[in-house]
Amino acid sequence: MAEKFRSKSGQILQLISVLQIPxxxxxxxxxxxxxxxxTLHFTKSKSIHITTAKNLVFVQTDKPIYKPGQTVKFRVVSMDVNFHPLDEMFPVVYIEDPRKNRIFQRQSLKLQGGLNQLSFPLSVEPILGSCKIMLQKESGKKIQHSFEVNEYVLPKFEVQVKMPKVIGFLDEEFVVTACALYTYGEPVPGLVTLSVCRRYSLCRSNCHNTHSRSICEEFSQQADTEGCFTQLVKTKIFQLRQKEYDMTIHVEAKVKEEGTGLELTGHGSCEITNTLRILRFTKVDSHYRSGLPWYGQVERRS
Structure with missing residues:
Protein backbone atom coordinates (compact mmCIF):
# COMPACT_ATOMS: atom_id res chain seq x y z
CA MET A 1 0.00 0.00 0.00
CA ALA A 2 1.14 3.58 -0.54
CA GLU A 3 0.18 6.70 1.44
CA LYS A 4 1.30 10.33 0.99
CA PHE A 5 1.78 12.81 3.88
CA ARG A 6 2.71 16.48 3.94
CA SER A 7 5.12 17.71 6.64
CA LYS A 8 4.90 21.10 8.31
CA SER A 9 7.62 22.34 6.02
CA GLY A 10 5.45 21.45 3.01
CA GLN A 11 7.50 18.43 1.97
CA ILE A 12 5.46 15.47 0.67
CA LEU A 13 6.38 12.16 2.25
CA GLN A 14 5.30 8.81 0.80
CA LEU A 15 5.05 5.58 2.75
CA ILE A 16 5.03 2.32 0.82
CA SER A 17 4.54 -1.01 2.55
CA VAL A 18 3.58 -4.54 1.57
CA LEU A 19 1.25 -6.51 3.83
CA GLN A 20 0.91 -10.27 3.74
CA ILE A 21 -2.79 -11.02 4.22
CA PRO A 22 -3.41 -14.21 6.22
CA THR A 39 7.46 17.33 14.25
CA LEU A 40 4.71 15.04 12.93
CA HIS A 41 2.19 12.68 14.45
CA PHE A 42 -0.35 11.25 11.98
CA THR A 43 -2.88 8.39 12.11
CA LYS A 44 -5.17 7.07 9.38
CA SER A 45 -7.37 3.99 8.99
CA LYS A 46 -9.13 2.40 6.02
CA SER A 47 -11.66 -0.42 5.72
CA ILE A 48 -10.91 -3.16 3.19
CA HIS A 49 -13.03 -6.13 2.19
CA ILE A 50 -11.03 -9.36 2.01
CA THR A 51 -12.45 -12.27 0.04
CA THR A 52 -11.02 -15.67 -0.78
CA ALA A 53 -9.94 -15.99 -4.41
CA LYS A 54 -11.93 -18.75 -6.11
CA ASN A 55 -11.33 -20.35 -9.45
CA LEU A 56 -14.10 -20.36 -12.08
CA VAL A 57 -15.59 -23.62 -13.34
CA PHE A 58 -17.92 -23.84 -16.34
CA VAL A 59 -19.86 -26.80 -17.74
CA GLN A 60 -21.14 -26.56 -21.34
CA THR A 61 -23.23 -28.97 -23.42
CA ASP A 62 -23.27 -28.93 -27.23
CA LYS A 63 -27.02 -28.19 -27.14
CA PRO A 64 -29.70 -27.56 -24.49
CA ILE A 65 -32.22 -30.25 -25.57
CA TYR A 66 -31.66 -33.87 -26.63
CA LYS A 67 -33.82 -36.63 -28.09
CA PRO A 68 -33.72 -40.21 -26.79
CA GLY A 69 -30.74 -42.12 -28.23
CA GLN A 70 -28.67 -39.00 -28.92
CA THR A 71 -25.20 -38.45 -27.46
CA VAL A 72 -24.72 -35.75 -24.83
CA LYS A 73 -21.41 -33.99 -25.45
CA PHE A 74 -20.13 -31.71 -22.71
CA ARG A 75 -16.94 -30.06 -21.56
CA VAL A 76 -15.56 -28.78 -18.27
CA VAL A 77 -13.47 -25.59 -18.17
CA SER A 78 -11.57 -24.28 -15.13
CA MET A 79 -9.84 -20.88 -14.81
CA ASP A 80 -8.39 -18.77 -12.02
CA VAL A 81 -9.56 -15.24 -11.20
CA ASN A 82 -7.22 -13.90 -13.91
CA PHE A 83 -8.80 -16.24 -16.49
CA HIS A 84 -5.71 -18.45 -16.71
CA PRO A 85 -6.47 -22.18 -17.26
CA LEU A 86 -6.18 -24.46 -14.22
CA ASP A 87 -5.38 -28.17 -14.36
CA GLU A 88 -7.89 -28.97 -11.65
CA MET A 89 -8.83 -32.43 -10.40
CA PHE A 90 -12.46 -33.37 -9.72
CA PRO A 91 -12.95 -36.49 -7.58
CA VAL A 92 -16.22 -37.40 -9.31
CA VAL A 93 -18.39 -36.25 -12.22
CA TYR A 94 -21.82 -37.75 -12.81
CA ILE A 95 -25.16 -37.23 -14.60
CA GLU A 96 -28.51 -37.50 -12.82
CA ASP A 97 -31.81 -38.21 -14.58
CA PRO A 98 -35.05 -36.47 -13.43
CA ARG A 99 -35.52 -39.16 -10.74
CA LYS A 100 -32.04 -38.58 -9.25
CA ASN A 101 -30.67 -41.83 -10.70
CA ARG A 102 -27.01 -41.73 -11.77
CA ILE A 103 -26.91 -42.68 -15.44
CA PHE A 104 -23.24 -41.74 -15.94
CA GLN A 105 -20.23 -41.43 -13.62
CA ARG A 106 -16.55 -40.65 -14.03
CA GLN A 107 -14.05 -40.58 -11.17
CA SER A 108 -10.82 -38.58 -10.87
CA LEU A 109 -11.46 -36.23 -13.79
CA LYS A 110 -8.22 -34.32 -14.52
CA LEU A 111 -8.32 -31.22 -16.70
CA GLN A 112 -5.51 -30.76 -19.21
CA GLY A 113 -4.85 -27.11 -20.01
CA GLY A 114 -7.94 -26.25 -18.00
CA LEU A 115 -10.24 -28.32 -20.26
CA ASN A 116 -11.68 -31.80 -20.60
CA GLN A 117 -14.41 -33.07 -22.94
CA LEU A 118 -16.73 -35.99 -22.26
CA SER A 119 -19.71 -37.66 -23.93
CA PHE A 120 -22.52 -39.97 -22.89
CA PRO A 121 -25.05 -41.78 -25.15
CA LEU A 122 -28.65 -41.60 -23.95
CA SER A 123 -30.75 -44.76 -24.04
CA VAL A 124 -33.52 -45.05 -26.60
CA GLU A 125 -36.11 -44.98 -23.79
CA PRO A 126 -34.74 -42.57 -21.16
CA ILE A 127 -36.73 -40.84 -18.42
CA LEU A 128 -37.82 -37.57 -20.02
CA GLY A 129 -37.28 -34.23 -18.34
CA SER A 130 -34.46 -32.20 -16.83
CA CYS A 131 -31.12 -33.95 -16.26
CA LYS A 132 -28.13 -32.57 -14.34
CA ILE A 133 -24.38 -32.81 -14.85
CA MET A 134 -22.81 -32.72 -11.38
CA LEU A 135 -19.14 -31.92 -10.62
CA GLN A 136 -17.78 -32.47 -7.13
CA LYS A 137 -14.71 -30.45 -6.19
CA GLU A 138 -12.05 -31.64 -3.76
CA SER A 139 -13.49 -29.21 -1.20
CA GLY A 140 -16.80 -31.06 -1.43
CA LYS A 141 -18.59 -28.21 -3.22
CA LYS A 142 -20.79 -29.26 -6.15
CA ILE A 143 -21.27 -27.52 -9.49
CA GLN A 144 -24.20 -28.42 -11.73
CA HIS A 145 -25.44 -27.83 -15.27
CA SER A 146 -28.89 -28.83 -16.57
CA PHE A 147 -30.13 -30.05 -19.96
CA GLU A 148 -33.46 -31.38 -21.22
CA VAL A 149 -34.38 -34.77 -22.70
CA ASN A 150 -37.62 -34.63 -24.72
CA GLU A 151 -39.32 -37.08 -27.10
CA TYR A 152 -39.89 -34.39 -29.72
CA VAL A 153 -37.67 -31.35 -30.06
CA LEU A 154 -39.17 -28.36 -31.84
CA PRO A 155 -36.90 -26.67 -34.40
CA LYS A 156 -35.23 -23.74 -32.72
CA PHE A 157 -34.83 -21.72 -35.92
CA GLU A 158 -36.62 -21.24 -39.23
CA VAL A 159 -35.27 -20.88 -42.77
CA GLN A 160 -37.06 -18.42 -45.06
CA VAL A 161 -36.48 -18.02 -48.81
CA LYS A 162 -37.28 -14.76 -50.60
CA MET A 163 -37.36 -14.54 -54.42
CA PRO A 164 -39.56 -13.10 -57.21
CA LYS A 165 -42.94 -14.78 -57.66
CA VAL A 166 -42.68 -14.49 -61.45
CA ILE A 167 -39.79 -14.02 -63.91
CA GLY A 168 -40.04 -13.55 -67.68
CA PHE A 169 -38.37 -15.91 -70.15
CA LEU A 170 -36.27 -12.93 -71.35
CA ASP A 171 -35.00 -12.06 -67.84
CA GLU A 172 -31.25 -12.59 -67.50
CA GLU A 173 -31.02 -12.78 -63.72
CA PHE A 174 -32.96 -12.77 -60.46
CA VAL A 175 -32.11 -12.49 -56.75
CA VAL A 176 -32.57 -15.19 -54.10
CA THR A 177 -32.19 -14.47 -50.37
CA ALA A 178 -32.21 -17.15 -47.65
CA CYS A 179 -32.39 -16.12 -43.99
CA ALA A 180 -32.29 -18.22 -40.81
CA LEU A 181 -33.69 -16.80 -37.58
CA TYR A 182 -34.08 -18.29 -34.13
CA THR A 183 -37.59 -18.47 -32.70
CA TYR A 184 -36.75 -15.43 -30.55
CA GLY A 185 -35.75 -13.36 -33.61
CA GLU A 186 -31.93 -13.44 -33.50
CA PRO A 187 -29.93 -14.40 -36.64
CA VAL A 188 -28.46 -17.91 -36.89
CA PRO A 189 -24.70 -18.19 -37.55
CA GLY A 190 -23.89 -21.00 -39.96
CA LEU A 191 -23.34 -22.22 -43.50
CA VAL A 192 -26.09 -21.54 -46.07
CA THR A 193 -26.37 -23.74 -49.17
CA LEU A 194 -28.75 -22.80 -52.01
CA SER A 195 -29.85 -25.36 -54.59
CA VAL A 196 -31.60 -23.70 -57.57
CA CYS A 197 -33.29 -26.17 -59.97
CA ARG A 198 -35.51 -26.31 -63.05
CA ARG A 199 -36.97 -29.80 -63.27
CA TYR A 200 -37.24 -31.84 -66.45
CA SER A 201 -40.89 -32.57 -67.23
CA LEU A 202 -41.04 -34.05 -70.76
CA CYS A 203 -41.39 -37.79 -70.19
CA ARG A 204 -40.84 -40.14 -73.11
CA SER A 205 -39.37 -43.61 -72.55
CA ASN A 206 -37.04 -42.89 -69.59
CA CYS A 207 -39.42 -41.47 -66.99
CA HIS A 208 -37.22 -42.77 -64.14
CA ASN A 209 -34.38 -40.59 -65.41
CA THR A 210 -36.32 -37.34 -65.06
CA HIS A 211 -34.49 -36.09 -61.95
CA SER A 212 -31.03 -36.61 -63.44
CA ARG A 213 -31.94 -34.42 -66.43
CA SER A 214 -33.04 -31.48 -64.28
CA ILE A 215 -30.93 -28.31 -64.48
CA CYS A 216 -29.51 -27.32 -61.10
CA GLU A 217 -26.96 -24.87 -59.74
CA GLU A 218 -25.62 -24.74 -56.18
CA PHE A 219 -24.26 -21.83 -54.14
CA SER A 220 -22.79 -21.89 -50.64
CA GLN A 221 -21.62 -19.20 -48.21
CA GLN A 222 -21.51 -18.34 -44.50
CA ALA A 223 -24.52 -16.37 -43.30
CA ASP A 224 -23.93 -12.66 -42.70
CA THR A 225 -24.58 -10.78 -39.45
CA GLU A 226 -28.31 -10.78 -40.25
CA GLY A 227 -28.35 -14.56 -40.69
CA CYS A 228 -28.86 -14.20 -44.46
CA PHE A 229 -27.20 -15.14 -47.75
CA THR A 230 -28.16 -13.27 -50.94
CA GLN A 231 -27.24 -14.65 -54.37
CA LEU A 232 -27.67 -13.17 -57.87
CA VAL A 233 -28.68 -16.10 -60.10
CA LYS A 234 -28.04 -15.97 -63.85
CA THR A 235 -30.87 -17.53 -65.87
CA LYS A 236 -28.89 -18.61 -68.96
CA ILE A 237 -28.08 -22.05 -67.56
CA PHE A 238 -31.79 -22.78 -66.95
CA GLN A 239 -32.78 -22.40 -70.65
CA LEU A 240 -35.98 -20.50 -69.91
CA ARG A 241 -37.23 -20.85 -73.52
CA GLN A 242 -37.04 -24.65 -73.50
CA LYS A 243 -40.52 -26.15 -73.07
CA GLU A 244 -39.51 -29.66 -71.98
CA TYR A 245 -38.79 -28.28 -68.50
CA ASP A 246 -41.19 -27.12 -65.81
CA MET A 247 -42.16 -23.48 -66.05
CA THR A 248 -41.09 -23.09 -62.42
CA ILE A 249 -37.72 -22.63 -60.72
CA HIS A 250 -37.42 -24.28 -57.31
CA VAL A 251 -35.01 -23.18 -54.57
CA GLU A 252 -33.99 -25.27 -51.57
CA ALA A 253 -32.02 -23.48 -48.82
CA LYS A 254 -30.19 -25.52 -46.18
CA VAL A 255 -28.73 -23.83 -43.10
CA LYS A 256 -26.24 -25.72 -40.93
CA GLU A 257 -26.00 -24.11 -37.51
CA GLU A 258 -22.48 -23.27 -36.41
CA GLY A 259 -21.33 -25.25 -33.37
CA THR A 260 -24.16 -27.81 -33.21
CA GLY A 261 -24.34 -28.97 -36.85
CA LEU A 262 -28.15 -28.81 -36.71
CA GLU A 263 -29.46 -28.46 -40.29
CA LEU A 264 -32.88 -27.14 -41.30
CA THR A 265 -34.33 -26.47 -44.76
CA GLY A 266 -36.51 -23.81 -46.38
CA HIS A 267 -38.08 -23.71 -49.86
CA GLY A 268 -39.14 -21.15 -52.44
CA SER A 269 -40.23 -21.05 -56.08
CA CYS A 270 -41.01 -18.67 -58.92
CA GLU A 271 -43.03 -19.06 -62.10
CA ILE A 272 -41.51 -18.61 -65.57
CA THR A 273 -43.88 -16.74 -67.86
CA ASN A 274 -43.70 -16.32 -71.64
CA THR A 275 -45.88 -13.20 -71.46
CA LEU A 276 -43.78 -10.10 -72.03
CA ARG A 277 -46.28 -7.47 -70.91
CA ILE A 278 -49.96 -7.19 -70.02
CA LEU A 279 -51.86 -4.10 -71.13
CA ARG A 280 -55.20 -3.12 -69.70
CA PHE A 281 -57.46 -0.40 -71.08
CA THR A 282 -59.07 1.80 -68.43
CA LYS A 283 -61.30 4.86 -68.51
CA VAL A 284 -62.18 4.45 -72.20
CA ASP A 285 -65.13 5.87 -74.13
CA SER A 286 -68.01 3.41 -74.14
CA HIS A 287 -68.87 4.12 -77.82
CA TYR A 288 -66.88 4.61 -80.99
CA ARG A 289 -68.16 6.95 -83.72
CA SER A 290 -66.70 6.95 -87.18
CA GLY A 291 -64.58 10.02 -87.89
CA LEU A 292 -64.38 11.12 -84.24
CA PRO A 293 -61.48 10.62 -81.81
CA TRP A 294 -61.72 7.74 -79.29
CA TYR A 295 -60.17 8.35 -75.86
CA GLY A 296 -58.94 6.06 -73.12
CA GLN A 297 -56.01 5.17 -70.79
CA VAL A 298 -53.69 2.18 -71.03
CA GLU A 299 -52.20 0.57 -67.90
CA ARG A 300 -49.15 -1.67 -68.27
CA ARG A 301 -48.62 -4.58 -65.91
CA SER A 302 -45.28 -6.33 -65.67
Whole structure:
Protein backbone atom coordinates (compact mmCIF):
# COMPACT_ATOMS: atom_id res chain seq x y z
CA MET A 1 0.00 0.00 0.00
CA ALA A 2 1.14 3.58 -0.54
CA GLU A 3 0.18 6.70 1.44
CA LYS A 4 1.30 10.33 0.99
CA PHE A 5 1.78 12.81 3.88
CA ARG A 6 2.71 16.48 3.94
CA SER A 7 5.12 17.71 6.64
CA LYS A 8 4.90 21.10 8.31
CA SER A 9 7.62 22.34 6.02
CA GLY A 10 5.45 21.45 3.01
CA GLN A 11 7.50 18.43 1.97
CA ILE A 12 5.46 15.47 0.67
CA LEU A 13 6.38 12.16 2.25
CA GLN A 14 5.30 8.81 0.80
CA LEU A 15 5.05 5.58 2.75
CA ILE A 16 5.03 2.32 0.82
CA SER A 17 4.54 -1.01 2.55
CA VAL A 18 3.58 -4.54 1.57
CA LEU A 19 1.25 -6.51 3.83
CA GLN A 20 0.91 -10.27 3.74
CA ILE A 21 -2.79 -11.02 4.22
CA PRO A 22 -3.41 -14.21 6.22
CA UNK A 23 -6.00 -16.75 5.14
CA UNK A 24 -9.26 -15.43 6.50
CA UNK A 25 -12.92 -16.00 5.65
CA UNK A 26 -14.51 -13.27 3.57
CA UNK A 27 -14.92 -10.22 5.85
CA UNK A 28 -14.23 -6.52 6.31
CA UNK A 29 -10.97 -5.58 8.04
CA UNK A 30 -9.53 -2.25 9.17
CA UNK A 31 -5.94 -1.30 8.37
CA UNK A 32 -4.57 1.50 10.58
CA UNK A 33 -1.39 3.49 9.93
CA UNK A 34 0.34 5.69 12.52
CA UNK A 35 3.28 7.95 11.66
CA UNK A 36 5.38 9.57 14.41
CA UNK A 37 8.22 11.98 13.94
CA UNK A 38 9.97 14.87 15.62
CA THR A 39 7.46 17.33 14.25
CA LEU A 40 4.71 15.04 12.93
CA HIS A 41 2.19 12.68 14.45
CA PHE A 42 -0.35 11.25 11.98
CA THR A 43 -2.88 8.39 12.11
CA LYS A 44 -5.17 7.07 9.38
CA SER A 45 -7.37 3.99 8.99
CA LYS A 46 -9.13 2.40 6.02
CA SER A 47 -11.66 -0.42 5.72
CA ILE A 48 -10.91 -3.16 3.19
CA HIS A 49 -13.03 -6.13 2.19
CA ILE A 50 -11.03 -9.36 2.01
CA THR A 51 -12.45 -12.27 0.04
CA THR A 52 -11.02 -15.67 -0.78
CA ALA A 53 -9.94 -15.99 -4.41
CA LYS A 54 -11.93 -18.75 -6.11
CA ASN A 55 -11.33 -20.35 -9.45
CA LEU A 56 -14.10 -20.36 -12.08
CA VAL A 57 -15.59 -23.62 -13.34
CA PHE A 58 -17.92 -23.84 -16.34
CA VAL A 59 -19.86 -26.80 -17.74
CA GLN A 60 -21.14 -26.56 -21.34
CA THR A 61 -23.23 -28.97 -23.42
CA ASP A 62 -23.27 -28.93 -27.23
CA LYS A 63 -27.02 -28.19 -27.14
CA PRO A 64 -29.70 -27.56 -24.49
CA ILE A 65 -32.22 -30.25 -25.57
CA TYR A 66 -31.66 -33.87 -26.63
CA LYS A 67 -33.82 -36.63 -28.09
CA PRO A 68 -33.72 -40.21 -26.79
CA GLY A 69 -30.74 -42.12 -28.23
CA GLN A 70 -28.67 -39.00 -28.92
CA THR A 71 -25.20 -38.45 -27.46
CA VAL A 72 -24.72 -35.75 -24.83
CA LYS A 73 -21.41 -33.99 -25.45
CA PHE A 74 -20.13 -31.71 -22.71
CA ARG A 75 -16.94 -30.06 -21.56
CA VAL A 76 -15.56 -28.78 -18.27
CA VAL A 77 -13.47 -25.59 -18.17
CA SER A 78 -11.57 -24.28 -15.13
CA MET A 79 -9.84 -20.88 -14.81
CA ASP A 80 -8.39 -18.77 -12.02
CA VAL A 81 -9.56 -15.24 -11.20
CA ASN A 82 -7.22 -13.90 -13.91
CA PHE A 83 -8.80 -16.24 -16.49
CA HIS A 84 -5.71 -18.45 -16.71
CA PRO A 85 -6.47 -22.18 -17.26
CA LEU A 86 -6.18 -24.46 -14.22
CA ASP A 87 -5.38 -28.17 -14.36
CA GLU A 88 -7.89 -28.97 -11.65
CA MET A 89 -8.83 -32.43 -10.40
CA PHE A 90 -12.46 -33.37 -9.72
CA PRO A 91 -12.95 -36.49 -7.58
CA VAL A 92 -16.22 -37.40 -9.31
CA VAL A 93 -18.39 -36.25 -12.22
CA TYR A 94 -21.82 -37.75 -12.81
CA ILE A 95 -25.16 -37.23 -14.60
CA GLU A 96 -28.51 -37.50 -12.82
CA ASP A 97 -31.81 -38.21 -14.58
CA PRO A 98 -35.05 -36.47 -13.43
CA ARG A 99 -35.52 -39.16 -10.74
CA LYS A 100 -32.04 -38.58 -9.25
CA ASN A 101 -30.67 -41.83 -10.70
CA ARG A 102 -27.01 -41.73 -11.77
CA ILE A 103 -26.91 -42.68 -15.44
CA PHE A 104 -23.24 -41.74 -15.94
CA GLN A 105 -20.23 -41.43 -13.62
CA ARG A 106 -16.55 -40.65 -14.03
CA GLN A 107 -14.05 -40.58 -11.17
CA SER A 108 -10.82 -38.58 -10.87
CA LEU A 109 -11.46 -36.23 -13.79
CA LYS A 110 -8.22 -34.32 -14.52
CA LEU A 111 -8.32 -31.22 -16.70
CA GLN A 112 -5.51 -30.76 -19.21
CA GLY A 113 -4.85 -27.11 -20.01
CA GLY A 114 -7.94 -26.25 -18.00
CA LEU A 115 -10.24 -28.32 -20.26
CA ASN A 116 -11.68 -31.80 -20.60
CA GLN A 117 -14.41 -33.07 -22.94
CA LEU A 118 -16.73 -35.99 -22.26
CA SER A 119 -19.71 -37.66 -23.93
CA PHE A 120 -22.52 -39.97 -22.89
CA PRO A 121 -25.05 -41.78 -25.15
CA LEU A 122 -28.65 -41.60 -23.95
CA SER A 123 -30.75 -44.76 -24.04
CA VAL A 124 -33.52 -45.05 -26.60
CA GLU A 125 -36.11 -44.98 -23.79
CA PRO A 126 -34.74 -42.57 -21.16
CA ILE A 127 -36.73 -40.84 -18.42
CA LEU A 128 -37.82 -37.57 -20.02
CA GLY A 129 -37.28 -34.23 -18.34
CA SER A 130 -34.46 -32.20 -16.83
CA CYS A 131 -31.12 -33.95 -16.26
CA LYS A 132 -28.13 -32.57 -14.34
CA ILE A 133 -24.38 -32.81 -14.85
CA MET A 134 -22.81 -32.72 -11.38
CA LEU A 135 -19.14 -31.92 -10.62
CA GLN A 136 -17.78 -32.47 -7.13
CA LYS A 137 -14.71 -30.45 -6.19
CA GLU A 138 -12.05 -31.64 -3.76
CA SER A 139 -13.49 -29.21 -1.20
CA GLY A 140 -16.80 -31.06 -1.43
CA LYS A 141 -18.59 -28.21 -3.22
CA LYS A 142 -20.79 -29.26 -6.15
CA ILE A 143 -21.27 -27.52 -9.49
CA GLN A 144 -24.20 -28.42 -11.73
CA HIS A 145 -25.44 -27.83 -15.27
CA SER A 146 -28.89 -28.83 -16.57
CA PHE A 147 -30.13 -30.05 -19.96
CA GLU A 148 -33.46 -31.38 -21.22
CA VAL A 149 -34.38 -34.77 -22.70
CA ASN A 150 -37.62 -34.63 -24.72
CA GLU A 151 -39.32 -37.08 -27.10
CA TYR A 152 -39.89 -34.39 -29.72
CA VAL A 153 -37.67 -31.35 -30.06
CA LEU A 154 -39.17 -28.36 -31.84
CA PRO A 155 -36.90 -26.67 -34.40
CA LYS A 156 -35.23 -23.74 -32.72
CA PHE A 157 -34.83 -21.72 -35.92
CA GLU A 158 -36.62 -21.24 -39.23
CA VAL A 159 -35.27 -20.88 -42.77
CA GLN A 160 -37.06 -18.42 -45.06
CA VAL A 161 -36.48 -18.02 -48.81
CA LYS A 162 -37.28 -14.76 -50.60
CA MET A 163 -37.36 -14.54 -54.42
CA PRO A 164 -39.56 -13.10 -57.21
CA LYS A 165 -42.94 -14.78 -57.66
CA VAL A 166 -42.68 -14.49 -61.45
CA ILE A 167 -39.79 -14.02 -63.91
CA GLY A 168 -40.04 -13.55 -67.68
CA PHE A 169 -38.37 -15.91 -70.15
CA LEU A 170 -36.27 -12.93 -71.35
CA ASP A 171 -35.00 -12.06 -67.84
CA GLU A 172 -31.25 -12.59 -67.50
CA GLU A 173 -31.02 -12.78 -63.72
CA PHE A 174 -32.96 -12.77 -60.46
CA VAL A 175 -32.11 -12.49 -56.75
CA VAL A 176 -32.57 -15.19 -54.10
CA THR A 177 -32.19 -14.47 -50.37
CA ALA A 178 -32.21 -17.15 -47.65
CA CYS A 179 -32.39 -16.12 -43.99
CA ALA A 180 -32.29 -18.22 -40.81
CA LEU A 181 -33.69 -16.80 -37.58
CA TYR A 182 -34.08 -18.29 -34.13
CA THR A 183 -37.59 -18.47 -32.70
CA TYR A 184 -36.75 -15.43 -30.55
CA GLY A 185 -35.75 -13.36 -33.61
CA GLU A 186 -31.93 -13.44 -33.50
CA PRO A 187 -29.93 -14.40 -36.64
CA VAL A 188 -28.46 -17.91 -36.89
CA PRO A 189 -24.70 -18.19 -37.55
CA GLY A 190 -23.89 -21.00 -39.96
CA LEU A 191 -23.34 -22.22 -43.50
CA VAL A 192 -26.09 -21.54 -46.07
CA THR A 193 -26.37 -23.74 -49.17
CA LEU A 194 -28.75 -22.80 -52.01
CA SER A 195 -29.85 -25.36 -54.59
CA VAL A 196 -31.60 -23.70 -57.57
CA CYS A 197 -33.29 -26.17 -59.97
CA ARG A 198 -35.51 -26.31 -63.05
CA ARG A 199 -36.97 -29.80 -63.27
CA TYR A 200 -37.24 -31.84 -66.45
CA SER A 201 -40.89 -32.57 -67.23
CA LEU A 202 -41.04 -34.05 -70.76
CA CYS A 203 -41.39 -37.79 -70.19
CA ARG A 204 -40.84 -40.14 -73.11
CA SER A 205 -39.37 -43.61 -72.55
CA ASN A 206 -37.04 -42.89 -69.59
CA CYS A 207 -39.42 -41.47 -66.99
CA HIS A 208 -37.22 -42.77 -64.14
CA ASN A 209 -34.38 -40.59 -65.41
CA THR A 210 -36.32 -37.34 -65.06
CA HIS A 211 -34.49 -36.09 -61.95
CA SER A 212 -31.03 -36.61 -63.44
CA ARG A 213 -31.94 -34.42 -66.43
CA SER A 214 -33.04 -31.48 -64.28
CA ILE A 215 -30.93 -28.31 -64.48
CA CYS A 216 -29.51 -27.32 -61.10
CA GLU A 217 -26.96 -24.87 -59.74
CA GLU A 218 -25.62 -24.74 -56.18
CA PHE A 219 -24.26 -21.83 -54.14
CA SER A 220 -22.79 -21.89 -50.64
CA GLN A 221 -21.62 -19.20 -48.21
CA GLN A 222 -21.51 -18.34 -44.50
CA ALA A 223 -24.52 -16.37 -43.30
CA ASP A 224 -23.93 -12.66 -42.70
CA THR A 225 -24.58 -10.78 -39.45
CA GLU A 226 -28.31 -10.78 -40.25
CA GLY A 227 -28.35 -14.56 -40.69
CA CYS A 228 -28.86 -14.20 -44.46
CA PHE A 229 -27.20 -15.14 -47.75
CA THR A 230 -28.16 -13.27 -50.94
CA GLN A 231 -27.24 -14.65 -54.37
CA LEU A 232 -27.67 -13.17 -57.87
CA VAL A 233 -28.68 -16.10 -60.10
CA LYS A 234 -28.04 -15.97 -63.85
CA THR A 235 -30.87 -17.53 -65.87
CA LYS A 236 -28.89 -18.61 -68.96
CA ILE A 237 -28.08 -22.05 -67.56
CA PHE A 238 -31.79 -22.78 -66.95
CA GLN A 239 -32.78 -22.40 -70.65
CA LEU A 240 -35.98 -20.50 -69.91
CA ARG A 241 -37.23 -20.85 -73.52
CA GLN A 242 -37.04 -24.65 -73.50
CA LYS A 243 -40.52 -26.15 -73.07
CA GLU A 244 -39.51 -29.66 -71.98
CA TYR A 245 -38.79 -28.28 -68.50
CA ASP A 246 -41.19 -27.12 -65.81
CA MET A 247 -42.16 -23.48 -66.05
CA THR A 248 -41.09 -23.09 -62.42
CA ILE A 249 -37.72 -22.63 -60.72
CA HIS A 250 -37.42 -24.28 -57.31
CA VAL A 251 -35.01 -23.18 -54.57
CA GLU A 252 -33.99 -25.27 -51.57
CA ALA A 253 -32.02 -23.48 -48.82
CA LYS A 254 -30.19 -25.52 -46.18
CA VAL A 255 -28.73 -23.83 -43.10
CA LYS A 256 -26.24 -25.72 -40.93
CA GLU A 257 -26.00 -24.11 -37.51
CA GLU A 258 -22.48 -23.27 -36.41
CA GLY A 259 -21.33 -25.25 -33.37
CA THR A 260 -24.16 -27.81 -33.21
CA GLY A 261 -24.34 -28.97 -36.85
CA LEU A 262 -28.15 -28.81 -36.71
CA GLU A 263 -29.46 -28.46 -40.29
CA LEU A 264 -32.88 -27.14 -41.30
CA THR A 265 -34.33 -26.47 -44.76
CA GLY A 266 -36.51 -23.81 -46.38
CA HIS A 267 -38.08 -23.71 -49.86
CA GLY A 268 -39.14 -21.15 -52.44
CA SER A 269 -40.23 -21.05 -56.08
CA CYS A 270 -41.01 -18.67 -58.92
CA GLU A 271 -43.03 -19.06 -62.10
CA ILE A 272 -41.51 -18.61 -65.57
CA THR A 273 -43.88 -16.74 -67.86
CA ASN A 274 -43.70 -16.32 -71.64
CA THR A 275 -45.88 -13.20 -71.46
CA LEU A 276 -43.78 -10.10 -72.03
CA ARG A 277 -46.28 -7.47 -70.91
CA ILE A 278 -49.96 -7.19 -70.02
CA LEU A 279 -51.86 -4.10 -71.13
CA ARG A 280 -55.20 -3.12 -69.70
CA PHE A 281 -57.46 -0.40 -71.08
CA THR A 282 -59.07 1.80 -68.43
CA LYS A 283 -61.30 4.86 -68.51
CA VAL A 284 -62.18 4.45 -72.20
CA ASP A 285 -65.13 5.87 -74.13
CA SER A 286 -68.01 3.41 -74.14
CA HIS A 287 -68.87 4.12 -77.82
CA TYR A 288 -66.88 4.61 -80.99
CA ARG A 289 -68.16 6.95 -83.72
CA SER A 290 -66.70 6.95 -87.18
CA GLY A 291 -64.58 10.02 -87.89
CA LEU A 292 -64.38 11.12 -84.24
CA PRO A 293 -61.48 10.62 -81.81
CA TRP A 294 -61.72 7.74 -79.29
CA TYR A 295 -60.17 8.35 -75.86
CA GLY A 296 -58.94 6.06 -73.12
CA GLN A 297 -56.01 5.17 -70.79
CA VAL A 298 -53.69 2.18 -71.03
CA GLU A 299 -52.20 0.57 -67.90
CA ARG A 300 -49.15 -1.67 -68.27
CA ARG A 301 -48.62 -4.58 -65.91
CA SER A 302 -45.28 -6.33 -65.67
Missing amino acids: ELPSSWVVIAVEVKGA
